Amino acid sequence: MNRGFVSFVGAGPGDPELITLKGLRRLREAEVVLHDRLIPLPLLDEVSQGATIIDVGKAPGRPCVGQGHINWLLVDWARRRKRIVRLKGGDPAVFGRLGEEIEAVRSAGIAFEVVPGVTAATAAAARLGISLTERGSASMIVFATGTDRTGHLPATLNWDMLARAEGTLVFYMPVGGLDSITASLTSLGRDPREPAILVEHAGVAGERVIAGRLGEIADEARAAGVGPPAVLITGPTVALASVPLSVRRVLAGMGT
Numbered sequence: 001m002n003r004g005f006v007s008f009v010g011a012g013p014g015d016p017e018l019i020t021l022k023g024l025r026r027l028r029e030a031e032v033v034l035h036d037r038l039i040p041l042p043l044l045d046e047v048s049q050g051a052t053i054i055d056v057g058k059a060p061g062r063p064c065v066g067q068g069h070i071n072w073l074l075v076d077w078a079r080r081r082k083r084i085v086r087l088k089g090g091d092p093a094v095f096g097r098l099g100e101e102i103e104a105v106r107s108a109g110i111a112f113e114v115v116p117g118v119t120a121a122t123a124a125a126a127r128l129g130i131s132l133t134e135r136g137s138a139s140m141i142v143f144a145t146g147t148d149r150t151g152h153l154p155a156t157l158n159w160d161m162l163a164r165a166e167g168t169l170v171f172y173m174p175v176g177g178l179d180s181i182t183a184s185l186t187s188l189g190r191d192p193r194e195p196a197i198l199v200e201h202a203g204v205a206g207e208r209v210i211a212g213r214l215g216e217i218a219d220e221a222r223a224a225g226v227g228p229p230a231v232l233i234t235g236p237t238v239a240l241a242s243v244p245l246s247v248r249r250v251l252a253g254m255g256t
């Protein structure tokens with residue numbers, strides 16, 4: 001008998017205060033929590049004593065719980081407990097393999113809901129006072145991934161469209177492919193002088209911001225030793241004046 005209910009909850013990308021009230025309530029009421037690696041860990045203090053907490057996080061270079069096993073765990077726990085929370089970093093629906101987990105739960109006849117969260121793109125932009133859209137100059141936002149399931153740049157990305165998009169591009173998981181991402185964009189016509197920013201560990205200890213031009217940001221990131229998690233944001237609004245002083249100095253040096 002399937003008596004459990006699975007809540008896929010967005011934990012936000014760093015700052016534990018960014019979870020929604022609904023997400024926090026689900027977390028406090030949960031009997032079982034299966035969580036990603038990139039969640040704000042203080043949120044686990046909100047889980048009630050006696051609840052089962054399982055780390056199913058995938059981390060580069062360490063043995064990890066495979067996606068198939070995560071799907072199985074979700075179904076298995078939902079058959080044994082009532083309130084299951086699948087706590088995912090950022091928003092569950094953004095590069096979070098939510099579709100695969102929903103499919104597993106749905107095909108087992110288990111009821112579920114999705115509680116959205118703040119995604120890394122908007123959290124990073126908020127940290128810097130950047131608007132991702134702007135009337136007249138940025139009428140669209142594209143969220144793209146810089147890494148596919150094999151760890152390489154996705155072959156399916158439409159670079160021509162991305163290069164010509166009049167708006168803001170945000171790349172998740174961009175670090176390993178930064179050279180290729182920036183070269184693909186600029187070789188197809190995106191202005192190499194466009195302001196670009198990499199935000200590493202947005203909203204958590206160790207947060208760093210690398211600001212530069214699109215054509216140079218890969219070299220700057222390499223020099224600074226940027227690693228995951230980070231997002232790359234490029235577009236006309238990145239140059240707006242509300243970027244913090246340290247970052248603004250770099251941008252001012254670019255004449256933007």
Ligand SMILES: C[S@@+](CC[C@H](N)C(=O)[O-])C[C@H]1O[C@@H](n2cnc3c(N)ncnc32)[C@H](O)[C@@H]1O
Binds near residue numbers: 091096173200
């Ligand atoms: C598997 S994706 C999950 C994205 C998540 N579902 C979201 O909505 O933010 C992981 C990627 O999200 C981005 N990310 C997550 N947390 C971040 C943070 N605190 N700072 C910068 N980027 C972050 C990085 O690009 C990281 O490699």
